Amino acid sequence: MKSLKKFSLFALLAALMVFAAACGGGASKDDTNGSDNAEPKTEEKEELSGSLVISGSSAMQPLVAAAAEEFMAENPKVDIQVNAGGSGTGLSQVAEGSVQIGNSDVFAEEKEGIPADELVDHKVAVVGMTAAVNPKAGIKDISQEDLIKVFTGKITNWKELGGADQKIVLVNRPDSSGTRAVFNKFALDGATPAEGITEDSSNTVKKIISETDGAVGYLAFSYFTDDTVTPLSIDGVEATDENVQTGKFPVWAYEHSYTKGEPDGLAKAFLDYLMTDDIQNNLLKEQGYLPVTKMKVERDAEGNQKDI
Amino acid sequence: MEKLLPARDRLLKSNKSRLDGEWRGKIIVIVCAIIMISATIAITIFLGTKGLQSFIKNGISIIEFLTSTKWNPTDPANPAYGVLPFIFGSFAVTLLSALVAAPLGIGGAIFMTEIAPSWGRKILQPVVELLVGIPSVVYGFIGLTVLVPFIRENVGGLGFSLLSGTIVLSIMILPTITTIATDAISSLPNHLREGSYALGATRWQTIRRVLIPAALPSLLTAIILGMARAFGEALAVQMVIGNVRDLPTSILDASATLTTIITLNMGHTTYGSVENNTLWSMGLILLIMSFAFILLIRYLSSRRRL
Numbered sequence: 036m037k038s039l040k041k042f043s044l045f046a047l048l049a050a051l052m053v054f055a056a057a058c059g060g061g062a063s064k065d066d067t068n069g070s071d072n073a074e075p076k077t078e079e080k081e082e083l084s085g086s087l088v089i090s091g092s093s094a095m096q097p098l099v100a101a102a103a104e105e106f107m108a109e110n111p112k113v114d115i116q117v118n119a120g121g122s123g124t125g126l127s128q129v130a131e132g133s134v135q136i137g138n139s140d141v142f143a144e145e146k147e148g149i150p151a152d153e154l155v156d157h158k159v160a161v162v163g164m165t166a167a168v169n170p171k172a173g174i175k176d177i178s179q180e181d182l183i184k185v186f187t188g189k190i191t192n193w194k195e196l197g198g199a200d201q202k203i204v205l206v207n208r209p210d211s212s213g214t215r216a217v218f219n220k221f222a223l224d225g226a227t228p229a230e231g232i233t234e235d236s237s238n239t240v241k242k243i244i245s246e247t248d249g250a251v252g253y254l255a256f257s258y259f260t261d262d263t264v265t266p267l268s269i270d271g272v273e274a275t276d277e278n279v280q281t282g283k284f285p286v287w288a289y290e291h292s293y294t295k296g297e298p299d300g301l302a303k304a305f306l307d308y309l310m311t312d313d314i315q316n317n318l319l320k321e322q323g324y325l326p327v328t329k330m331k332v333e334r335d336a337e338g339n340q341k342d343i
Numbered sequence: 344m345e346k347l348l349p350a351r352d353r354l355l356k357s358n359k360s361r362l363d364g365e366w367r368g369k370i371i372v373i374v375c376a377i378i379m380i381s382a383t384i385a386i387t388i389f390l391g392t393k394g395l396q397s398f399i400k401n402g403i404s405i406i407e408f409l410t411s412t413k414w415n416p417t418d419p420a421n422p423a424y425g426v427l428p429f430i431f432g433s434f435a436v437t438l439l440s441a442l443v444a445a446p447l448g449i450g451g452a453i454f455m456t457e458i459a460p461s462w463g464r465k466i467l468q469p470v471v472e473l474l475v476g477i478p479s480v481v482y483g484f485i486g487l488t489v490l491v492p493f494i495r496e497n498v499g500g501l502g503f504s505l506l507s508g509t510i511v512l513s514i515m516i517l518p519t520i521t522t523i524a525t526d527a528i529s530s531l532p533n534h535l536r537e538g539s540y541a542l543g544a545t546r547w548q549t550i551r552r553v554l555i556p557a558a559l560p561s562l563l564t565a566i567i568l569g570m571a572r573a574f575g576e577a578l579a580v581q582m583v584i585g586n587v588r589d590l591p592t593s594i595l596d597a598s599a600t601l602t603t604i605i606t607l608n609m610g611h612t613t614y615g616s617v618e619n620n621t622l623w624s625m626g627l628i629l630l631i632m633s634f635a636f637i638l639l640i641r642y643l644s645s646r647r648r649l
Contacts, residue, residue, distance in 0.1 A: 093610065121610020123619070131614075147616040204501060209586075209604075210417040211611035211618055227418065232503050232597055233586035235607050239487070246492060247501065 084112035085301045091118075091125020091138030092213070094237070094255070095290050098160065098322040099138060099309075105318070106308050113301065122146070122213050129293050130154060135302045137293045140213030142336035151336075155297055159309045160290040160324035164218060165274035166267040167244050167254045173198040176268040182222060185251060188229030193249060205231025206243050206252030217288040218253045220338055222269065253286075257323020276325050282332035282340060289334070290324065387630065394627025397424070397620035408624065414588045414604075416618045424621050428590045430628065432598040435505055435591070436580060437573045440512035445566045447513070448520030449555075455521075456528045457550055467521075475518040483582035486511040491583055500595030503585030508598070511579050516569035523568060527561030528554060560643045567643070571636040575629060577602035601625045 089099055096119035103115035120128075122139040126149045129137025140162075143151040166182060168174055172193045177185070184190040185203055194200045207228055208215035212235065219225060234240050237258055244250040245263035256274060259266045266274045269284070278284035298306055308314065315326035334340045397403050403424050411425025451471070455464045486507055495502030531554060539549040555562070577600075585597025586607060605622050612619040 119610075121612075123612040123614075123616075124610050127614035146613045147618070148613045209607040209611060210415070211608045213611065216417075227415075230587050230589050232501065233588075233599070233607065234582075239582065242487070243503075247495070 082112060083110045083301055083304055086114040087116070087136070087301050087305060088134045089115065089117045089136040089138065089292075090120055090128050090134045091136075092122045092140045092290070093119035094140055094162070094214070095119075095138040095160075098290070098319065098324060099292075101318055101322060102309055102314055103305070105314075106305055115305065123211065126154075126293060129295055132295055135294065135298075136306070139291045139293060140288060141216055142289075142291065143293055144336040145216065153295055154293040155295075157292045157294065157298075157306050157309075158289040158327050159292050159306070160315075160319050161279065161287055161327050161330055162290055162324055163256045163274065163276065163279040163284065163287040164214065164253055165256070165269065165284075165286055166218075166222065166251055167241070167259070167264040168251045168267060169201075169244055169248055170262060170265045171199055171248055172201055172251070172265075174267065175265060176271060179222070179224065179270050182267070182269060183224060183226050186223050186228040187226050199249075201249035204247050204250040205229060206240050206247075206250055207231045207233045208240070208253075209233055209235055213288070214253065214255070218286060222253070222286045255323060256325075279325060280329055280331055282342065285340075287325075289327065390623070390627050390630050393620070393623040394630075395624070397617065397624045401617045401620055403617075403621070408621070412590050416621060422617070424617075426601070426604075426621070426625055426628075428588055429599050429601045429604050429625065431590060432505070432584070433574055433600040433602070433629075433632075435598065436508045436512055436584070436600060437570050439505065439509040439594075440516060440573045441566055441570045443509060443513040444517045444520055444569055448517050448565065448569070449524045449562055451517075451521045452524035452528055453550055453554075455525050457546070457554065471518045471521050474514065475522075479515065479576060479579040480582075482511050482515055483579035486579060486583040494595075498595065500593075501585065501597060503583060503587075503597045504595045505584065505591055505598050506594045507583040508580045508600075509594075511583055512573045512576060515576060515579060516573050519572055520565045520569040523565035524558075524562050527558045527565065531557055560646055563643045564640045567636055567640050571633055574632055574636070575602060577606045581606055601629055 087103075089103070096117055100117040103117050107113050107115055118134075122141055123146060125134070125137035126139050126143055126146055127137075128134045130149055130153065137154075139146075143149045143154050143156065166177070166185075174193060174196055177196065181190065181196055185196075186205065188205075190196065191203050192200065193203060205228065207230075208218075214237075219228065232243060234243060237254055240252045241254055241258050241264055244252050244254075254264065254266075256266070256276065256279075258264070259274075268274060269286070272278050272284050274284055274286075279287045292306060292309070294302055294306070297303075310328065312328075315328045319326050331343055332340050333343050398405050398408070408424055408426060409430070410427055411423065412427045413423035413425045414428065415423045451467055455467050490507050490510060491502035493502075494500065494504060494507055498506065500506075535553055535557060536549055539553045544552065580600055581603040584599060584603060586599045586603050587597040588599055588604075589596075591598040605625055608618065609622055612622065
């Protein structure tokens, strides 16, 4: 018993040391990165300082956090915190002024109880999404009409669409999810999907679709990295970045950063930074988003689309 | 040198500082108690005001809220706010998991205290403690990766079902039940056992006829505490239950619980919106249920004392 105690103490110490070493290593790496990037740029403009709190969409969190990290590396006196709490939380908090920037997957106008006219919208990225099916269903292309029938439960077997003889299993998002709202509006033409398994996280949705025969759900383009799930073309239009940019593929949404009133100081600097070519063309792509600067169409809160 | 002083002097000298210590200790524990009590009261008041908003401000009928099976808060034309399927789901997984975990936990406790107090306890105790330490997200992930496909292939249905939720929760509440049941049985006075043996009862007869009835109130407390934990668990259940808003018709149907609907939707809704308020109301139902569980425990523990 005593030796066990000693051993566990030792194990705990060892674990602590490994943890500390890992942290230390990470920190020093960041430091070197910081000084590398910072030097050429800090000379050009006056140094920013202060702190910025950003909250909102958990889908956007990795993107904004990565951008914030690069921004902080260039401006060492700046401290940016990016929290993920969901689009609703982000919009609520920015409206009540407890954070400077609130990220959202949806237009503020679409959420109840948000004074949308007090908020200023900054569209920082575009995300395309499409229906994802289990590869064994044998379906790659679907007409919008059939897609609606699949999601509203009017078609219940893939063989009715020329696929395998498998029962269709729907994988939905929660009622209030922005992804669900976008998919219902632009892929299902406003139809309400039938009941099915409901999961919030895209990774879980992908896992369920890849493991369940006949499963169909919807995912952002960035999740189609391997062949465990098949992205569906809708009405013969492939789900690609180009088709979204030219407006041929309808299922996409903006990622918004909202500020209360026009942004100033640090918030403005950071939002401008998000729109720089460096972020739009490189970081966005790494994180699976499309640059908003390359869009050839634009959309308003009502969903009306027009060419730029 | 000090030792040579008469006892009276020593005591008199230290009397003042001892009284000081007495006061300090008292104040510290009183402050602790006040913080705990006020935190609980504050949470209750907060949840109460928030949870009642949907009925007072948004005018949702409380009867419809509790009895309707239609849940469609985002429908712009005619939104429906019935949470009965989720209340049913919560109770179903809670009761079913208690049904599975109670015999297992109490059996384990009897094994540890009566059958093999030496080596049995040495093995089982760390195992049970280990089960407590595993985070619920890990239970959920194991459930999603192992249990759900297993049920889909061997039992039927989609795999996301009441059954999966029940199994995951049973394992999660097992340590609670086992630990409390073990304490209850081992704290029974030894003369009960000896008296029973002296009358010629076998070990099994002693356990069944004497020890279990004597420890029954505490055993029930153990089960109810386990149920309270199951009722409030969100993350692990959310990953395996499927979160479907229809009333389940079989144990293999996907379902949803109050907690899973709250965690799925809370982040997406805006403060003060009807949707958000209904989520708070569900939270209030959870709080009321946990009060009910506590009342039940207090009733049971006051009922029979040895």
